[in-house]
Structures are given as C-alpha cells and as structure tokens.
Amino acid sequence: MTHSTAPVRVGIIGLSARGGWAAQAHLPALTRLPGFEIRALSASSTASARAAGEKYGVPLAFGSAGDLVRSDEVDLVVVSVKVPRHREAVLAAVGARKAVLSEWPLGNGVAEAEELAAAAATAGVRTFTGLQARTSPAVRYLRDLVADGYVGEVLSTGLVASGRNWGAEFPRGVDYLLDRENGATMLTIPFGHTIDAFTMVLGEFTELAAVTATRRRTVREEGTGRLAPMTAEDQVAVSGLLDTGAVVSVHFRGGLSRGTDFHWEINGTDGDLVVTGDSGHLQQAVLTVRGARGTASDLAELPVPGRYYDIPSLGDAVDRTAYNVGAQYAAIRADLAEGTASVPDFAHAARRQRLLAGVQRAAASGERVTF
Known part of the structure; x- marks a missing residue:
C-alpha cells in the first residue's frame, strides 16, 4: 500500500447484524472516511455472516476468520471480537501476511500480547492496536499544553474515574466482562485505554505500587435482576513515579458515581x-x-481549538464513539501510504500490557514494581 492512492480494502472479523462494538464504532467511522472500502466481514457462522453482509451492504461475508484473511479482496484485517478470541484471529491474519488492526487489549494477558507482537515482527506485517484515546482531540490538545509549558514542570498528577461497567449491575450480554480470566476487565479496558493516553501526555511509569480488589462479588443483570458472580477487580488504585519525576495517583472504581466519573488534575x-x-x-x-x-486563581475552560478536529469527513461524529476510532483509521491510512508509524503497533501494545501486568504484580505482592 506504500504511496498508493487505491482504497484500503478492509475485512472486519466480528461485525454482527446484532450490533456490538464493530457496528457501533468501526462501521460508522469507515463509511465516513475517504480511502477505505469495507470489502468483507466474518461472523460466528455462515448464516450470521450473511445476515450482517445484507444488513450493512458488505459484499463478502465469511463464516470464519480464516476464510476472510485468505481473501485477495482484503488489505487490512480488523479484529473486533471478544478478547479470548483475539489470539486465533490475529495469528490467522499474520499468517496470511495481512496488515492487521486488533482491538485493545491485544492479548488475554501479557504473554499472549508478547506472542502476537513477536509473530507479527517475524512475519514483517504492519500492525495497529485500537488505543484510540490518544487520537481524542482533547487528549492531543492536553498533550500539547503540557509540552508547551502551560503548567511549567509537572510536579504531580491525580486521576479518579468510574469504569461504568463492573458496578452493581451489568448490561445484558456482557457476562464475560465479569470473569477476570477472560482478560476483558476494568483494569485492561478503561484503565488500559486511559493509562495509555495518560502516558502519552505525561510520560512513562518508572515505578508503581498498587492495590486492587473485587468489592462486589455478586452483581445483577440489568432488566432481569439475575445474579452473577464477578471475579474481575472493581477497584484499582495505583501510585507511582513517571520518568519526569512527577508523582502519580490513579484510582478506578466500578460502576458510576453520584459524584464525578472522570477527573484528571495535572x-x-x-x-x-x-x-x-x-x-x-x-x-x-x-x-x-x-x-x-x-x-490566575480560578480555572477557566480551555476550548479545544478547531485544528485538532482535522478530519472533515468525521465532522458529524464529534463527541460520538466513532470519532476517535475514525481519527485512528485516518492515521492508519497515512501510515500505510507513507510508511510512517504514528499508530500504536503490537510492540507498543505488548509494552502497555507489561505495565498492566506490573500493576497486578504490585497488587499481589504488596511491593513496588520498577520498569
């Protein structure tokens, strides 16, 4: 695809007629962007793939990821399935020598992430990871404010946030989020996305201590009241130091708060x-x-300048989930066409999952972990 003006032909693993993240974010992003063409999808069965193809107007519908990645009509494979199924789909794409975008987290645990990063490096394929918080206009603006010296030298930073899920109730159909072994937890998903953007703005951790806990071990399904066990952590508290010397405190809690659901102070x-x-x-x-x-003694709003909303075709998706995903796709298009590397790849994803593994080690041992 280097220096080509031809559209990037996309095949999405996990685009379902029943909805889900691929339909909610990837589809509206790709259909708005020039330079992309959704050529194929795969689902859990031939029948479900055919239903999705008819619903979304995708010409090629496959009943397996293996069939999709082998198609000559696909340049970029998008893996948008549950975390425990990432490894199989990603390895199939890498084996077919296709460029691949995997949702975050890349693997179910750091060992899988490192395996997938190594396999992609050996195959020599382009890889991308769906850490799209860093494409948010507000986050990019914040990074530049800090880099340009708005606060001077950063002394400390504190962040408190709600995980939305992992509270007293869980939405129907997402039971798998409750099981820590599935790798799709508050630590890996909202904490992971946020801490990636956090480090983009302020720098990497050099050491940390952590406390994690599952305070609600039984939760209810929304609408039905059905009880289900939860082993995923619903409390994650991290303190540490960044490579700049700044002192850090981060606390994520499950569910939503009657107070504030996201507050980050620098x-x-x-x-x-x-x-x-x-x-x-x-x-x-x-x-x-x-x-x-x-x-100045009082905080004032700093509106995000218009130059950070630099993709006109996404103008009607501002403040919607598709915007940041679309902004990442636009960067992927540039990376493929120009040979650049602005979008996080699998090596970056493995590094970030090593950070999450460090949080788990620190919480289990009660000792500080260094990087």
Whole structure:
C-alpha cells in the first residue's frame, strides 16, 4: 500500500447484524472516511455472516476468520471480537501476511500480547492496536499544553474515574466482562485505554505500587435482576513515579458515581490543568479541559481549538464513539501510504500490557514494581 492512492480494502472479523462494538464504532467511522472500502466481514457462522453482509451492504461475508484473511479482496484485517478470541484471529491474519488492526487489549494477558507482537515482527506485517484515546482531540490538545509549558514542570498528577461497567449491575450480554480470566476487565479496558493516553501526555511509569480488589462479588443483570458472580477487580488504585519525576495517583472504581466519573488534575510549577468527563473510558468520553496559570486563581475552560478536529469527513461524529476510532483509521491510512508509524503497533501494545501486568504484580505482592 506504500504511496498508493487505491482504497484500503478492509475485512472486519466480528461485525454482527446484532450490533456490538464493530457496528457501533468501526462501521460508522469507515463509511465516513475517504480511502477505505469495507470489502468483507466474518461472523460466528455462515448464516450470521450473511445476515450482517445484507444488513450493512458488505459484499463478502465469511463464516470464519480464516476464510476472510485468505481473501485477495482484503488489505487490512480488523479484529473486533471478544478478547479470548483475539489470539486465533490475529495469528490467522499474520499468517496470511495481512496488515492487521486488533482491538485493545491485544492479548488475554501479557504473554499472549508478547506472542502476537513477536509473530507479527517475524512475519514483517504492519500492525495497529485500537488505543484510540490518544487520537481524542482533547487528549492531543492536553498533550500539547503540557509540552508547551502551560503548567511549567509537572510536579504531580491525580486521576479518579468510574469504569461504568463492573458496578452493581451489568448490561445484558456482557457476562464475560465479569470473569477476570477472560482478560476483558476494568483494569485492561478503561484503565488500559486511559493509562495509555495518560502516558502519552505525561510520560512513562518508572515505578508503581498498587492495590486492587473485587468489592462486589455478586452483581445483577440489568432488566432481569439475575445474579452473577464477578471475579474481575472493581477497584484499582495505583501510585507511582513517571520518568519526569512527577508523582502519580490513579484510582478506578466500578460502576458510576453520584459524584464525578472522570477527573484528571495535572499540577505544575506554573499552573494547573483539570480534565473532566462522563466516564473513565477516555477513548469514548466527552471531555472538558480547564486550566489556570500564573497569577490566575480560578480555572477557566480551555476550548479545544478547531485544528485538532482535522478530519472533515468525521465532522458529524464529534463527541460520538466513532470519532476517535475514525481519527485512528485516518492515521492508519497515512501510515500505510507513507510508511510512517504514528499508530500504536503490537510492540507498543505488548509494552502497555507489561505495565498492566506490573500493576497486578504490585497488587499481589504488596511491593513496588520498577520498569
């Protein structure tokens, strides 16, 4: 695809007629963007694939991921299935020598993520990971404010957030989120997305301590009241140091709060920044940035400048889940066409999952972990 003006032909593993994340975010993003063509999809069976193909107007519908990745009509394979099924789908795409975008987290645990990153490196294929919080206009603006010295030297930062799921009730059809062994937990999903953008803005962790807990061991299904066990952590508290020397405190809690559901404060020698939002899923949240510096005593809103909304075809998707996903796809298109590497790849994903594994080790041992 280097320097080609031909559309990137996309095949989506996990696009279902019943909905889901691929239909909610990937489909509306891709259909708005020039330079992409959704050529194929696969689902759990031939019948379900055919139903999705008819519903969304996708010409090629396959009953298995293996059939999709072998199609000559597909340039970029998108893996949008539950985390325990990532490994099989990603290895199939890599084996077919296709560029592949995998949803986050890349693997069910750090060992899988490292395996997939190594397999892709050996095959020499382009890889991308769906860590789209870093494409959020507000997050990019925040990164630049910090880099440009708005707060001076960053002394400390504190973040408190709600995981939305993993509270007293869970939505129908997402029982798998409750089981820690499935790898789709509050730690890996909202915490993982948020901490990736957090480190993009402020720098990497050099050491951390952590406490995790499952305070609600039985939760109810919304609408039915059915009880289900939960082993995934609903409390994650991390403290540590960044490579800049800044002191960090991050606390995620399950469900939603009657207080604030996302509050991120950055305190520096010359000023302060505060970011608030409607949930701890920073990759989806609607965010407000406020700040004060110098002699100012009160925070004032800092509207995100229009230059950060730099993809006109996504203009009607601002503040919707498809926007950040679409912005990432636009960057993927540029990476494929120009040979650049702006979008996180599998090596980046494995590094980020090593950070999450460090949180788990610190919580289990009660000792600080260094990186």
